[in-house]
Amino acid sequence: MKTLSVALGARTYSIQIGMGLLSDPELYRSYLQGSQVMIVTNETVAPLYLDRLRQALSDYRVQEVILPDGEQYKTLDVWNRIFDALLDARFGRDCTLIALGGGVVGDMAGFAAACYQRGVAFIQAPTTLLAQVDSSVGGKTGINHPAGKNMIGAFYQPRAVIADTATLETLPxxxxxxxxxxxxxxxxxxxxxxxxxxxxxxxxxxxxxxxxxxxxxxxxxxxxxxxxxxxxxxxxxxxxxxxxxxxxxxxxxxxxxxxxxxxxxxxxxxxxxxxxxxxxxxxxxxxxxxxxxxxxxxxxxxxxxxxxxxxxxxxxxxxxxxxxxxxxxxxxxxxxxxxxxxxxxxxxxxxxxxxxxxx
Amino acid sequence: MKTLSVALGARTYSIQIGMGLLSDPELYRSYLQGSQVMIVTNETVAPLYLDRLRQALSDYRVQEVILPDGEQYKTLDVWNRIFDALLDARFGRDCTLIALGGGVVGDMAGFAAACYQRGVAFIQAPTTLLAQVDSSVGGKTGINHPAGKNMIGAFYQPRAVIADTATLETLPxxxxxxxxxxxxxxxxxxxxxxxxxxxxxxxxxxxxxxxxxxxxxxxxxxxxxxxxxxxxxxxxxxxxxxxxxxxxxxxxxxxxxxxxxxxxxxxxxxxxxxxxxxxxxxxxxxxxxxxxxxxxxxxxxxxxxxxxxxxxxxxxxxxxxxxxxxxxxxxxxxxxxxxxxxxxxxxxxxxxxxxxxxx
CATH class of the missing domain: 1.20.1090.10 (Dehydroquinate synthase-like - alpha domain)
Structure with a gap:
C-alpha cells in the first residue's frame, strides 16, 4: 500500500493506493466517527463492489443509495436523491458519506456531504482510473446545469481517499x-x-x-x-x-x-x-x-x-x-x-x- | 450609521445599520469587485426597494432574479432559478450576489453564492427585522427539504451586511x-x-x-x-x-x-x-x-x-x-x-x- 498526504492544514487528508484496500475493515476505522454510514454508488458499480465494501463495514449502521450511471445524471434532481436517502435514514450531522464509484458519484456524493446539514464527513472510494488519478483528489465537488458543466458545487475535502487498484480489473x-x-x-x-x-x-x-x-x-x-x-x-x-x-x-x-x-x-x-x-x-x-x-x-x-x-x-x-x-x-x-x-x-x-x- | 465587525479571520465582515443605507452608492463600492451584480429578491420586496438599490448600483452591470415570497418556496427548484439567471446572464466567478429581502431570500441567495461556480461574493441587504437581527448574520445559508427545514445548505459568510432601518417602515x-x-x-x-x-x-x-x-x-x-x-x-x-x-x-x-x-x-x-x-x-x-x-x-x-x-x-x-x-x-x-x-x-x-x- 502506498500512502500520500494532501497537505491542507486542518483539512489535510491521506490517499491510500493498493490492491484490495476496499475490503480492509481496519482502513475505515480511523476515518469514521459516528456509527452512520451512507454509501453512494451507481447501478454499474453496486453489483461489482457494494457487497465487498458493506462487509468491511459490518460494524456500522450502513445504508446505501444507488444512482443511475452516467454524466447525464449529474443533475440537481438526482443529487437530491442522496438527501432523500439521508433523511429517510434519519442520519445526523455525525454521519459519513462514502462515494463508491467514478467521478460522477464522487462529485455528487462529495457535494451532498458538503451541503447535508451544512457539512458532514466524506470518504472517496474511487473505482475508475479517472477518479483515482483526478476527481477524487482536490476537493472539487458539484453537479451540472443544462447551461454548463460543474456550475453548481463546492470545494469540500474528503477525510480520506481509498484507491483500490483491484477495481480497475473490471473497468471497460x-x-x-x-x-x-x-x-x-x-x-x-x-x-x-x-x-x-x-x-x-x-x-x-x-x-x-x-x-x-x-x-x-x-x-x-x-x-x-x-x-x-x-x-x-x-x-x-x-x-x-x-x-x-x-x-x-x-x-x-x-x-x-x-x-x-x-x-x-x-x-x-x-x-x-x-x-x-x-x-x-x-x-x-x-x-x-x-x-x-x-x-x-x-x-x-x-x-x-x-x-x-x-x-x-x-x-x-x-x-x-x-x-x-x-x-x-x-x-x-x-x-x-x-x-x-x-x-x-x-x-x-x-x-x-x-x-x-x-x- | 452604526458599524459592527464580525471577527472571523480572513472572512471578517462588517454589519452597517442605519436609515437610508440602501440608497448610498458609496457603501457598495468597497464591497464589489467585478462589474457583474445579481440582485436576488422576491415579489413583495421588489416593488418596494428594487429601484432604490438599482439606482445606487448604476455604475455596475446589474441583473435581478425575483423569487416568489414565502418559506414554502425555499426549495431546490426555486433555488435553481438563481443559477438559471446567473447562467443566462453569463456571470463569471467574479460576480456578486446581493440578497435584498428577508431571511428566505438571504438563505437562498447566500447558498446560491456558496455554490455558484463553487463560490462567488455575496452581500446581505436584509429588509425585515428578522433578517436584520438574525438570519443575515452568521453565515448560515440553505434551503428546506420536504423532510426537514434547512437540511441542505452551507456555512458561507457575506462580504457585508447592509441593514437599512427605513425598510422596516413597510414591514407588516x-x-x-x-x-x-x-x-x-x-x-x-x-x-x-x-x-x-x-x-x-x-x-x-x-x-x-x-x-x-x-x-x-x-x-x-x-x-x-x-x-x-x-x-x-x-x-x-x-x-x-x-x-x-x-x-x-x-x-x-x-x-x-x-x-x-x-x-x-x-x-x-x-x-x-x-x-x-x-x-x-x-x-x-x-x-x-x-x-x-x-x-x-x-x-x-x-x-x-x-x-x-x-x-x-x-x-x-x-x-x-x-x-x-x-x-x-x-x-x-x-x-x-x-x-x-x-x-x-x-x-x-x-x-x-x-x-x-x-x-
Missing part, C-alpha cells in the same frame, strides 16, 4: 483510456520525465500491469496534491489542472452530456490547447505531433467532433468558469512539461485553432 | 413581531439586562421608533456576532442561538411550511423550552410567567398548535440537526439570561412538556 477499456487522458495531462503541464516514462511504458499500462498502474496513480496524485496544496481554492496555479478542460467542456456541453466521456473530451481539448500553443510559437511542429501521438496511443480521440462548430465552441467557452472579468483564460503549454494559465493571447490565433479542423 | 406588524422573537431570544440566552430593557421599551419598538429599532438591531447583532465569532461552524456554543428552534422547527414542519412564520414558531418553541427548563428546576414559576408575558406582549403566540401532537413533535425533533449520535440535544435556560445546550435531561420531563398543552 474505453474508461481506462479516458482516465489516461488526465494521467498524460500531468506530464504535459508539470513533468516531462513522466511523459517520457509514459511513452515507453504505455503498453504495460494498457495491459493493466499492476506495477505500472500503481506508478501512474501515485505520480498523478503526487502532482495533483502538490498543486492543490499550493492553491486549494483555485486562485492561481490550480487552474493548470484545467489543461484541455475549457475546450473539453465545450465538447461535452455541445454534444450533450453522456455522449463523450470526460477524458475523451479532455484528450481532444489538450490537442487543441497544444495547437494554440504551437501557433503562439511555444511548441514546435514535432512537439505537437508528439502530443497527438501519445494521446492517440492511449486509445483517445485527437480531433473535435464536427457537430460542434468553431462558433459554438467560442459561445460555450465564454460561460466557462475560467472567464475572469469577461476575459477568457486558457491553460497552454510553454513547452512540454510546463503549462501556464494565460488570457494574454491573440483571439485570432484561438479562432485559427478552432477553424483548423475543417468543419 | 405580524412580521415585525416575528423578528422580535429572535430579539427576545438574545436576552433569554445571554443578557438579562437586555430583557429588562425590552420589557420597559417594548411599546417604543412596536411603535417603530427609530432609536429603539436601532438599539435592538445593534444589541442583537452584537450578541450574535460574539457567539458566531467564537464558533463559526457550530461545534459548540453557537448552538445556543437555536434556543426555541428545535421545538419551533417541529411546528413549522408539522404545520407545513408557510403556515406559521419562523419567528412565531420560535416564540412558542422558547415557551416550550422554558417550560422544560422549569420542570428541571432551573426556572421558577414566576420566571416562566415572565417569559410567556414578554413573548405575548411582542404580539407572538405562546402555545403550540393543536394540530401537532406530542408524538409528532418527538418524531420531527428526531431528525433535527441538533441530534448528535442519536441523542436529542436542546437549548434550555439555566436562568433568565443564560442558555445552555444539553442532551442530559430526563426524557419523561420532555414528554411532560410536550403533553402539557392539552391536545
Amino acid at each position: 477499456q474505453r474508461e481506462l483510456s479516458a482516465g489516461l487522458a488526465e494521467v498524460i495531462k500531468y506530464g504535459f503541464i508539470r513533468d516531462a520525465a513522466f511523459l517520457d516514462w509514459l511513452e515507453t511504458h504505455l503498453s504495460e499500462v494498457l495491459g493493466r500491469e499492476s506495477d505500472a498502474l500503481s506508478h501512474i496513480i501515485l505520480r498523478s496524485c503526487e502532482i495533483k496534491a502538490e498543486i492543490v496544496a499550493a492553491d486549494e481554492l483555485e486562485a492561481g496555479q490550480r487552474a493548470l489542472l484545467n489543461f484541455g478542460h475549457t475546450f473539453g467542456h465545450a465538447i461535452e456541453t455541445g454534444m450533450g452530456y453522456g455522449q463523450w466521456l470526460h477524458g475523451e473530451a479532455v484528450a481532444v481539448g489538450m490537442c487543441m490547447a497544444a495547437d494554440l500553443s504551437a501557433r503562439l510559437g511555444w511548441l514546435s511542429g514535432a512537439d505537437l505531433e508528439r502530443v497527438r501521438r501519445l494521446v492517440a496511443s492511449a486509445g483517445l480521440p485527437v480531433d473535435p467532433p464536427p457537430e460542434v462548430s468553431a462558433e459554438r465552441f467560442l459561445e460555450l467557452m465564454a460561460v466557462d468558469k475560467k472567464v475572469l472579468n469577461g476575459q477568457l483564460r486558457l491553460v497552454l503549454l510553454r513547452h512540454l512539461g510546463k503549462g501556464l494559465v494565460t488570457g494574454d493571447f491573440d483571439p485570432d490565433l484561438l479562432s485559427a485553432t478552432l477553424h483548423a479542423w475543417d468543419r | 406588524q405580524r412580521e415585525l413581531s416575528a423578528g422580535l422573537a429572535e430579539v427576545i431570544k438574545y436576552g433569554f440566552i445571554r443578557d438579562a439586562a437586555f430583557l429588562d430593557w425590552l420589557e420597559t421599551h417594548l411599546s417604543e419598538v412596536l411603535g417603530r421608533e427609530s432609536d429603539a429599532l436601532s438599539h435592538i438591531i445593534l444589541r442583537s447583532c452584537e450578541i450574535k456576532a460574539e457567539i458566531v465569532a467564537a464558533d463559526e461552524l457550530e461545534a459548540g456554543q453557537r448552538a445556543l442561538l437555536n434556543f426555541g428552534h428545535t421545538f419551533g422547527h417541529a411546528i413549522e414542519t408539522g404545520m407545513g411550511y408557510g403556515q406559521w412564520l419562523h419567528g412565531e414558531a420560535v416564540a412558542v418553541g422558547m415557551c416550550m423550552a422554558a417550560d422544560l427548563s422549569a420542570r428541571l428546576g432551573w426556572l421558577s414559576g414566576a420566571d416562566l410567567e415572565r417569559v410567556r408575558r414578554l413573548v405575548a406582549s411582542a404580539g407572538l403566540p405562546v402555545d403550540p398548535p393543536p394540530e401537532v401532537s406530542a408524538e409528532r413533535f418527538l418524531e420531527l425533533m428526531a431528525v433535527d440537526k441538533k441530534v448528535l449520535n442519536g441523542q436529542l440535544r436542546l437549548v434550555l435556560l439555566r436562568h433568565l439570561g443564560k442558555g445552555l445546550v444539553t442532551g442530559d435531561f430526563d426524557p419523561d420531563l420532555l414528554s411532560a412538556t410536550l403533553h402539557a398543552w392539552d391536545r
Whole structure:
C-alpha cells in the first residue's frame, strides 16, 4: 500500500493506493466517527463492489443509495436523491458519506456531504482510473446545469481517499483510456520525465500491469496534491489542472452530456490547447505531433467532433468558469512539461485553432 | 450609521445599520469587485426597494432574479432559478450576489453564492427585522427539504451586511413581531439586562421608533456576532442561538411550511423550552410567567398548535440537526439570561412538556 498526504492544514487528508484496500475493515476505522454510514454508488458499480465494501463495514449502521450511471445524471434532481436517502435514514450531522464509484458519484456524493446539514464527513472510494488519478483528489465537488458543466458545487475535502487498484480489473477499456487522458495531462503541464516514462511504458499500462498502474496513480496524485496544496481554492496555479478542460467542456456541453466521456473530451481539448500553443510559437511542429501521438496511443480521440462548430465552441467557452472579468483564460503549454494559465493571447490565433479542423 | 465587525479571520465582515443605507452608492463600492451584480429578491420586496438599490448600483452591470415570497418556496427548484439567471446572464466567478429581502431570500441567495461556480461574493441587504437581527448574520445559508427545514445548505459568510432601518417602515406588524422573537431570544440566552430593557421599551419598538429599532438591531447583532465569532461552524456554543428552534422547527414542519412564520414558531418553541427548563428546576414559576408575558406582549403566540401532537413533535425533533449520535440535544435556560445546550435531561420531563398543552 502506498500512502500520500494532501497537505491542507486542518483539512489535510491521506490517499491510500493498493490492491484490495476496499475490503480492509481496519482502513475505515480511523476515518469514521459516528456509527452512520451512507454509501453512494451507481447501478454499474453496486453489483461489482457494494457487497465487498458493506462487509468491511459490518460494524456500522450502513445504508446505501444507488444512482443511475452516467454524466447525464449529474443533475440537481438526482443529487437530491442522496438527501432523500439521508433523511429517510434519519442520519445526523455525525454521519459519513462514502462515494463508491467514478467521478460522477464522487462529485455528487462529495457535494451532498458538503451541503447535508451544512457539512458532514466524506470518504472517496474511487473505482475508475479517472477518479483515482483526478476527481477524487482536490476537493472539487458539484453537479451540472443544462447551461454548463460543474456550475453548481463546492470545494469540500474528503477525510480520506481509498484507491483500490483491484477495481480497475473490471473497468471497460474505453474508461481506462479516458482516465489516461488526465494521467498524460500531468506530464504535459508539470513533468516531462513522466511523459517520457509514459511513452515507453504505455503498453504495460494498457495491459493493466499492476506495477505500472500503481506508478501512474501515485505520480498523478503526487502532482495533483502538490498543486492543490499550493492553491486549494483555485486562485492561481490550480487552474493548470484545467489543461484541455475549457475546450473539453465545450465538447461535452455541445454534444450533450453522456455522449463523450470526460477524458475523451479532455484528450481532444489538450490537442487543441497544444495547437494554440504551437501557433503562439511555444511548441514546435514535432512537439505537437508528439502530443497527438501519445494521446492517440492511449486509445483517445485527437480531433473535435464536427457537430460542434468553431462558433459554438467560442459561445460555450465564454460561460466557462475560467472567464475572469469577461476575459477568457486558457491553460497552454510553454513547452512540454510546463503549462501556464494565460488570457494574454491573440483571439485570432484561438479562432485559427478552432477553424483548423475543417468543419 | 452604526458599524459592527464580525471577527472571523480572513472572512471578517462588517454589519452597517442605519436609515437610508440602501440608497448610498458609496457603501457598495468597497464591497464589489467585478462589474457583474445579481440582485436576488422576491415579489413583495421588489416593488418596494428594487429601484432604490438599482439606482445606487448604476455604475455596475446589474441583473435581478425575483423569487416568489414565502418559506414554502425555499426549495431546490426555486433555488435553481438563481443559477438559471446567473447562467443566462453569463456571470463569471467574479460576480456578486446581493440578497435584498428577508431571511428566505438571504438563505437562498447566500447558498446560491456558496455554490455558484463553487463560490462567488455575496452581500446581505436584509429588509425585515428578522433578517436584520438574525438570519443575515452568521453565515448560515440553505434551503428546506420536504423532510426537514434547512437540511441542505452551507456555512458561507457575506462580504457585508447592509441593514437599512427605513425598510422596516413597510414591514407588516405580524412580521415585525416575528423578528422580535429572535430579539427576545438574545436576552433569554445571554443578557438579562437586555430583557429588562425590552420589557420597559417594548411599546417604543412596536411603535417603530427609530432609536429603539436601532438599539435592538445593534444589541442583537452584537450578541450574535460574539457567539458566531467564537464558533463559526457550530461545534459548540453557537448552538445556543437555536434556543426555541428545535421545538419551533417541529411546528413549522408539522404545520407545513408557510403556515406559521419562523419567528412565531420560535416564540412558542422558547415557551416550550422554558417550560422544560422549569420542570428541571432551573426556572421558577414566576420566571416562566415572565417569559410567556414578554413573548405575548411582542404580539407572538405562546402555545403550540393543536394540530401537532406530542408524538409528532418527538418524531420531527428526531431528525433535527441538533441530534448528535442519536441523542436529542436542546437549548434550555439555566436562568433568565443564560442558555445552555444539553442532551442530559430526563426524557419523561420532555414528554411532560410536550403533553402539557392539552391536545
